[in-house]
Amino acid sequence: MPGLVGFYTFGEGRENWDASHFIHYGLSALQGRGQESVSLAVIGPGNALHTLGGKGGVEDFFEKNGTGIPKGFIGIGQTSSYVDDHLVHVKAPYELVLALDGKTDLHENRGEASKLFARQFSQLLHSEKEPLKATSMLINKIGGGYSFVALTHKQELISGRNPLGVKPLETGSVGFDIAVVASETCALDVMGIDHTGPVETGEVIMFTPEDIRGNAPAADAGNFCSYEYVYLARLDSKVNTLPVATVRNNIGRELAKAHPAKADVVIGVPETALPVANGYSQEAGLPQELGFVRTGENIRAALEPTQKERLVGVQLKLNPVKSAIEGKDVVLVDDSVVRGNTLHNTVLNLKRNGAHQVHVRIGSPTLISPCPYGVEIPPRDELVSSSLNEKELANNVGADSISFMTVDELQHAIGLPRQNLCMRCFENGGATR
Amino acid sequence: MxxxxxxxxxxxxxxxxxxxxxxxxxxxxxxxxxxxxxxxxxxxxxxxxxxxxxxxxxxxxxxxxxxxxxxxxxxxxxxxxxxxxxxxxxxxxxxxxxxxQELSIIERSKADLRRLQWENNLPGRLLFRTFKYAREASDFIRKNIDTQPWLQNIVIKPARQSGGKGVKLIEDRLAYLHDDKERFKEAYFDSLQESMAAYSDIEDKILVEEKAWGPEYSLQCFTDGKTVLGTPLVQDNKSAHEFDSGPETGGMGSISGPDMILPFVTREEYDKSLKIVEGIVEAIQKKTGRSYHGMVGGQMMLTENEGPTIIEMYSRLGDPEALNMLAMLKTDIIDVFQAIVERRLSKLKLEFTNEDAVVVKVVAPNGYPEKKDKAKGHPVQVFETNIKRNGCYLFWGNADLQENGEVVTGGSRLLALMAMDHTLPPASARIEKTVSSIQLTDGWGLYHRTDIGSEQLLAKRHDSAERVRRLYKYREEQGTLGRRMEWVPKVGKVDPSQLLLKEMRGPEKA
The missing domain is CATH 3.40.50.20 (Rossmann fold)
Structure with missing residues (x-):
């Protein structure tokens, strides 16, 4: 899953802005969405498109390339959880570079699907006179769930969100000189840009040297990814106008109401579940303790590509604070359970270090289906909840009890109507692979 | 007559x-x-x-x-x-x-306006510096940015009205983007110096001001030199595109009503703003010895340091703010003008409707404001019955009636549509329904801002007003309103206002 940034400038002196430098910091803020590969494209004087991509995290990428980072005054970039996930560059008939979060339904393989999308995009921009209309036609024609930013050789930056609206995309601006689109509002904050609002579902916003144009958004509110609220989005972002922090607190409260436990203390698994544990603690009237200290960088264990990397991630991330758990019955709050390996490690770790009972409470329903829109939820045979029930899972990880939220409880905590939430990964009938 | x-x-x-x-x-x-x-x-x-x-x-x-x-x-x-x-x-x-001419200096020279405020100790002002050369400006900022942190967030303007030169807003709060902001800022100083070189009549070329944030509004007034009569507050929207993004324009539309104040400004703030404008009129008359008769306006902002603050002055009515005010005016305009001429404005009963809110939206050809040459010369078609049917009014702007009866665009703001209703959002919606009645027959595009007068934008303004009001009210309670105070390690207390006043006095002595 990539995090996207598009950077546009207006007015006199626009050639003095260094788009790559702004994009660098925007992408830094979006690394929670993936840090396996980075790529960017800019346009400098003369309208030539320059692109560069590489493996690894954002900081590494910019440091390693140093003066080799292309310079320009408008540009787009992405940081992705996929290794070798790069911008799609189509040279003809209408030159463009595309960054796409999510997945179009043009192909089984996500990368191929994005390439096909970019080619059709280029064809349509070429054959239709009005680029806004062309893009609007494109997103209404091609299914799937996706948001994108694209840069063309005519200094056009085109951003959009398909009518399903699964993937987020936000806009911002500062002064009279700069406008930005990004996957999350945290990227705008870090770039010093004021948030102006979301790109609506089915909406295309296009920046050109002459103007900013937009089409009318879809009448339907869309079908927003609920996993954004559970895990993916950063705590300081707003997604679909809802603050993520508020939603995570609600999830914790809802969890405490529906799934109480007799315990002395509430402990959250860092980082995502900490605000959920906080909500749980507030609702249950139990103290929240900080139970773990992280070593090294923030690692998004669930998004790590191999089992070994995930385990290294978990172990580095979770050194227990012994005094917080010794001799206590613990409610252990986590955001979600994918393969169960994190949980297994964590529960054992708590017990080995002196915790008595451990009751696991999960701030989302059981993950049982892979995501059809490109979130790295693994195939069904890697999802522990698609094989084990709660009792079996508790025994497997060594917990005294474990319970998950129901789909209804999660929907209630988020506070959006059921028809406006995508919960396919928590339900049977999602994708099978 | x-x-x-x-x-x-x-x-x-x-x-x-x-x-x-x-x-x-x-x-x-x-x-x-x-x-x-x-x-x-x-x-x-x-x-x-x-x-x-x-x-x-x-x-x-x-x-x-x-x-x-x-x-x-x-x-x-x-x-x-x-x-x-x-x-x-x-x-x-x-x-x-x-x-x-002499009185219009309050608009023509943004630097003179600031000096007038600081010399006369008038409230509603911002810190500023003027420079003759780009180099001088960048040196001053580099040297003082640590001890005078207001220099981080600045507005750069040509010190006098200069063809096509706009305002640049620089926020330099993030250390990791400092070099980017500095490079942009210094390039703009160079560009200003170059374009201002043509004006030999003034010393100041570049104006640097403290950047404030908060909701903006215009207070337009009639004056005969003795009395200043305020009219309903109007809010203009300067950015070309939705939710205040995109380049600076002359104004893309404005809202007012349904009363003398706007929904996000208080009566107390109105009164203070009027006092501030009165203060300027009085000071400029004293300075020039001339009597001001005509229109004057404050482009105001609520700011955290000052409360109601002057951003710039108008020596005339605003465009498009004039449309809102004139639509709300109940008194016969000739009576107003005659009272100004005869200097008996204090006796005039100036009345405005308190039943209607007014929304004005400007329609501009694509290309405005950055590529006016591309925006020029496109033939316009208007379906007038449709405009009337929706209860809207059309005011032509930068349009030209040809000998053959055809109207073509002039490249700048083409026209303004106006609607009145009990509150702002329905008036805005009425214009949205009407705007397709205006087209360019050669297929070139027109644009306008859909968000002006909408619930969403009003909520944003309200929110911004509430936040800044909490800050300036706090200062008012603490007795620090209008003061700037810094404490700098190894330097101690720094008062940038005193430093400014000292500098303003300096050259006069020498």
């Missing part, structure tokens, strides 16, 4: 419209640079005529006014004032509603 107007924009069309509604039934004559189709028709319908000519040339204006034998001239835009049109007319004994 014969009245002559000067200027060819939407503001002037609205003035002509209001004159045509007067019970005094004036004959209406006009001089504009373009053949504004709206003004053209009003003049024709009211026994007058529209003549094109240079509105900044005193000879042209005086000759026409004499030739037509007009009793009174109303000047719309700022440029004729800057060029002394009112002075030339009055010398000939023709009454003129408009600030004379």
């Amino acid at each position: 014969r009245v002559m107007g000067v200027g060819g924009g939407a503001r002037e069309h609205a003035l002509a419209w209001k004159l045509s509604l007067s019970d005094h039934k004036p004959e209406i004559f006009w001089i504009a640079e373009n053949r504004n189709p709206g003004i053209y028709k009003i003049c024709k319908d009211n026994q007058g005529e529209l003549r094109t000519g240079r509105t900044t040339d005193p000879k042209t204006i005086v000759r026409s006014a004499r030739g037509w034998g007009v009793d009174m001239v109303v000047v719309g835009p700022e440029e004729p004032g800057f060029h002394g049109i009112p002075d030339a007319l009055e010398k000939e004994g023709i009454h003129c509603i408009g600030a004379s």
Whole structure:
């Protein structure tokens, strides 16, 4: 899953802005969405498109390339959880570079699907006179769930969100000189840009040297990814106008109401579940303790590509604070359970270090289906909840009890109507692979 | 009675419209640079005529006014004032509603306005510095940015009105983007120095001001030099595109009503703003020894350091803010103008509707404001019955009526649509329903801002007002309103206001 940034400038002196430098910091803020590969494209004087991509995290990428980072005054970039996930560059008939979060339904393989999308995009921009209309036609024609930013050789930056609206995309601006689109509002904050609002579902916003144009958004509110609220989005972002922090607190409260436990203390698994544990603690009237200290960088264990990397991630991330758990019955709050390996490690770790009972409470329903829109939820045979029930899972990880939220409880905590939430990964009938 | 107007924009069309509604039934004559189709028709319908000519040339204006034998001239835009049109007319004994050249300095020179405020200790001001050379500006900022942190967040302006040179807002709060901001800022200083080199009449070329944040609003006033009468607050929207993004324009639309104040400004803030404008009028009259008769306006902002604060002054009505105000004005406009001429404004009962809110949206051709040459010369088609059916009004702006009856775009803001309703959002919605009635027949695109007057944008303004109000009210309670205080390691207490005053006094002694 990539995090996207598009950077546009207006007015006199626009050639003095260094788009790559702004994009660098925007992408830094979006690394929670993936840090396996980075790529960017800019346009400098003369309208030539320059692109560069590489493996690894954002900081590494910019440091390693140093003066080799292309310079320009408008540009787009992405940081992705996929290794070798790069911008799609189509040279003809209408030159463009595309960054796409999510997945179009043009192909089984996500990368191929994005390439096909970019080619059709280029064809349509070429054959239709009005680029806004062309893009609007494109997103209404091609299914799937996706948001994108694209840069063309005519200094056009085109951003959009398909009518399903699964993937987020936000806009911002500062002064009279700069406008930005990004996957999350945290990227705008870090770039010093004021948030102006979301790109609506089915909406295309296009920046050109002459103007900013937009089409009318879809009448339907869309079908927003609920996993954004559970895990993916950063705590300081707003997604679909809802603050993520508020939603995570609600999830914790809802969890405490529906799934109480007799315990002395509430402990959250860092980082995502900490605000959920906080909500749980507030609702249950139990103290929240900080139970773990992280070593090294923030690692998004669930998004790590191999089992070994995930385990290294978990172990580095979770050194227990012994005094917080010794001799206590613990409610252990986590955001979600994918393969169960994190949980297994964590529960054992708590017990080995002196915790008595451990009751696991999960701030989302059981993950049982892979995501059809490109979130790295693994195939069904890697999802522990698609094989084990709660009792079996508790025994497997060594917990005294474990319970998950129901789909209804999660929907209630988020506070959006059921028809406006995508919960396919928590339900049977999602994708099978 | 014969009245002559000067200027060819939407503001002037609205003035002509209001004159045509007067019970005094004036004959209406006009001089504009373009053949504004709206003004053209009003003049024709009211026994007058529209003549094109240079509105900044005193000879042209005086000759026409004499030739037509007009009793009174109303000047719309700022440029004729800057060029002394009112002075030339009055010398000939023709009454003129408009600030004379010396008085219009409050708008023409943004640096002089600030000096006036600081010299006279008037509230609602911002810290500033002026520079002759780009190098001087960047050196000053580099040297002082650590001890005077206001220099991090600044507004850069040409120190005097200069063709096409805009305002740059620089927020340099993030250390990791400092080099980017510095590079941009210094390049703009260079560009300003270059473009201002042509003006040898003033010392200051570059103005750097403290950047404030908060909701903006305009307070337009009538004055006869003795009395300043406030009109309803209007909020203009300067960014070209939705939710305040995109390049700076002359104004893309404005809201007012349904009362004297806007939904996010308090009565107390209105009163304070009026006092601030009165203070400026008084100070500039004292300084020049001239009497101000005409229109004056404060482009205001609520700021955390000062509360109501002057961003810039108008020596005329705003465009498009004039449309809101004139639509709400109940008093006969000729009565207002006569009271100004006869200096009895204090006796005038100036009345405005308190039932209607007004939304104005500007329609501009694609290309405005950055590529005006591309935006120019496109033929316009208007479905007038549709506009009337939706209860909207059309005011022509930068449009030109050709000999063959066709109207073409001038490259700048083409026209303004106005609607009134009990509150702002339905008035805004009415314009949205109507806007497709205007088209360019060659297929070139038009744009406008859909968000002006919408619930969403009003909520945003309200939120911004609440946040800044909490800050300035706190200062008011602590007795620190209007003061700037810093404590800098190894330096101690720093008061940038005192440093500014010291610098302002300095060269005078020498």
